[in-house]
Amino acid sequence: MAEYKRPKSLMPMATGYCPGCLHALATRLVADVIDELGQAENAINVVSVGCSALNLYSWCGDVIGSAHGRAPAVATGVKRCLPERLVFTYQGDGDLAAIGLAEIMSAANRGENFTVVFANNQTYGMTGGQMAPTTLLGQKTTTSRDGRDCLTTGYPMKMCELISVLEAPVFVARYALNTPKGVMDAKKGIKKAFEKQLRGEGFTFIELLTNCPTNWGMNPLDTLEYMNTNTIPYFTPGVFKDKEAEK
Amino acid sequence: MEKRFMKGCEAIAEAAVRGGCRFFAGYPITPQNEIPEYLSWRLPEVGGAFVQGESEVASINMVYGAAATGKRALTSSSGPGISLKAEGISYLASAQLPAVIVNISRGGPGLGSIQPAQSDYLQATKALGHGGFRAMVFAPATLQEAVDLTYNAWDYAERYRNPVMILMDGCLGAIMEEVELPEMKNSNPEDIEDWCLDRIGDRTDSHMITPILPEPALELLNKGKAMQYKMWEMLDTKVEEFMLEDAEYVVVAYGIAARVAKEAILRLREEGYKVGMVRPITLYPFPKASLNNLDYTKVKGVIDIEMTIPAQMREDIELQVKDRCPVHEYGRSGGMLLDDEGVYEAIAEIVKGGE
Incomplete structure (x- = not known):
């Protein structure tokens, strides 16, 4: 039976995430993979703004905080100067798909040799549950009280699909963290992305579908079912690009 | 000392390389384009990295990332682009990262004009970004002075762990003069190894570079910086x-x-x-x-x-x-x-x- 231990890359402290939040699980998966690859001292975590910024305090390897949306630009500067280090950003959907759209698309298009871990919970968690670019149609938020309306706010943005049409990225995949299988698949995906980076293959992008019990106004268990019936049908999990498999 | 007849922008680009600059990110804007153009081929020659950013915003944040590794990092722009960099410059100040920002200034406000002007004095000296911080601002009047100030800019930036600005207008960026170019130099590892992300030597502890701090720590940082600004006044005023x-x-x-x-x-x-x-x-x-x-x-x-x-x-x-x-x-x-x-x-x- 597997032993459940704190990953080396995480501080012996509470993460600060709300009870039932899958951000905590996502962070843990990344830390586990880094441990397994023996990269705890070689990794640099480029933290973004939003709930993901809690990583600044719970991460115990090298960590650098970025401005909102700018983590891929910061990671570009870090990786170009320290090409041997394992560099990754950890970003939420407001950070990555709204204010940081230029930075993520451009870093992906340049084929920067780092990994982006994108936690998509369809809301701005830290600021209190405003509508995100990824908020589902009809989903109620503090800035879309009657539910998101495509006529005035457009449609939930599918980042894996957008990034996978670029030439440079080598691995683009989406996983849902609401089932044990999804969690195990996600871990394999993160590992594959980091291994590709360590081999210098290029830009890798991992989207993790997560929840927000606090701002969705649901108990954690209900969010998992909500993800099954609402999130996953729109944000289809899967591998969108794998340059190795294309060969 | 090597003497060359050089254009202003190219002279400061070469002075930056000789001053140890090994990373540049920037975005095209007149009248400073000769700086990124020069560094796009010159930096790779000395093992440095050049990135043409997708925006001024991205470029200053690339510089933020590069500076965090202990490399001497540079960005350059002109008025409208400096406004876009304001966010990143404030983050550099907050995270106490050394970097150099060149402003080859032009007519303003707004898109203004691409012709030379000295319209960014207040921005440079009072508020290069939000939050209430200062940066040293060097204003050369000759290309030799521009070379010397650029060459030494990172020494100040690293000593005080603070961004430094070089402010010169489009005239100085475009004129040609004879300049003496100094020898290549690097940062002193002792100035950077206790905080940067690069694992110089056998460092086993991890480092955090952060632009956000708990309130008491942030007040402490601001008090320390206020004392530092007084120190600049006593030690580093040039006239x-x-x-x-x-x-x-x-x-x-x-x-x-x-x-x-x-x-x-x-x-x-x-x-x-x-x-x-x-x-x-x-x-x-x-x-x-x-x-x-x-x-x-x-x-x-x-x-x-x-x-x-x-x-x-x-x-x-x-x-x-x-x-x-x-x-x-x-x-x-x-x-x-x-x-x-x-x-x-x-x-x-x-x-x-x-x-």
């Missing part, structure tokens, strides 16, 4: 005092305006008028003492000459003059250049009118 001994009128001008003003002063001296000049080389820290310590029993007027309207340095001057004599201003703006005749006449009118 040229020109013909001040017997001066009855004192021109205050920096950069290109000071060059034009100097010609006018020499002409007025030939005519027998006692005119001198205070030329701030550091706009921040401002050379307060040079103006505060003038002999106001002799000085009848101070004249602020800037290539911008309204004059932006005037408040800093008035704070030192303290109503002990009148303060006048003359300038051109919007990309319209100061010329010898206009500056001579503006100064002469005040000087001769005072008789």
Whole structure:
């Protein structure tokens, strides 16, 4: 039976995430993979703004905080100067798909040799549950009280699909963290992305579908079912690009 | 020392490389394009990295990432682009990262004009970004001075773990002069190894670079910085005092305006008028003492000459003059250049009118 231990890359402290939040699980998966690859001292975590910024305090390897949306630009500067280090950003959907759209698309298009871990919970968690670019149609938020309306706010943005049409990225995949299988698949995906980076293959992008019990106004268990019936049908999990498999 | 006849922007780009710069990110904007163009081929020659960013915003954040690794990092732009970099410059200050930002300034406000102007003094010296921080601002008047200030800029940035700005207008960026280029140098590892993300030596602990801090820690940082700014004033103020001994009128001008003003002063001296000049080389820290310590029993007027309207340095001057004599201003703006005749006449009118 597997032993459940704190990953080396995480501080012996509470993460600060709300009870039932899958951000905590996502962070843990990344830390586990880094441990397994023996990269705890070689990794640099480029933290973004939003709930993901809690990583600044719970991460115990090298960590650098970025401005909102700018983590891929910061990671570009870090990786170009320290090409041997394992560099990754950890970003939420407001950070990555709204204010940081230029930075993520451009870093992906340049084929920067780092990994982006994108936690998509369809809301701005830290600021209190405003509508995100990824908020589902009809989903109620503090800035879309009657539910998101495509006529005035457009449609939930599918980042894996957008990034996978670029030439440079080598691995683009989406996983849902609401089932044990999804969690195990996600871990394999993160590992594959980091291994590709360590081999210098290029830009890798991992989207993790997560929840927000606090701002969705649901108990954690209900969010998992909500993800099954609402999130996953729109944000289809899967591998969108794998340059190795294309060969 | 190697001598070369170089264009302003290229001279500071080469001086940056020799000063240890190994990372540049920037976005095209006139009149500073020769800096990224030069560094795009020059940095790879010395093992450095050049990235053409997708925006000014991204570029300054790339510099933030590069600076965190302990590499000497540079970005350059002009007025509108510096506004976009304001966010990142504030983050550099907050995370205490050394980096150098060059502003080859042009007419403003707005998209303004692509012609030279000195319209970014207030932005550079008072608020390069949100949150209340300062950065040293170097304002060269010749290309040799631009080379020397750029070459040494990272020494200051690393010593104080703070961004440094080099502010020069589009004239200086475009003119050609002979410059002496210094030898290659690097940062002193001792200045960076205790905080940067690079694992210099056998470091086993991890490092956090953060632009956000718990409130008591942030207040502590701000108090420390306030003391540091005072220290800059005492240790690092640079100024040229020109013909001040017997001066009855004192021109205050920096950069290109000071060059034009100097010609006018020499002409007025030939005519027998006692005119001198205070030329701030550091706009921040401002050379307060040079103006505060003038002999106001002799000085009848101070004249602020800037290539911008309204004059932006005037408040800093008035704070030192303290109503002990009148303060006048003359300038051109919007990309319209100061010329010898206009500056001579503006100064002469005040000087001769005072008789």
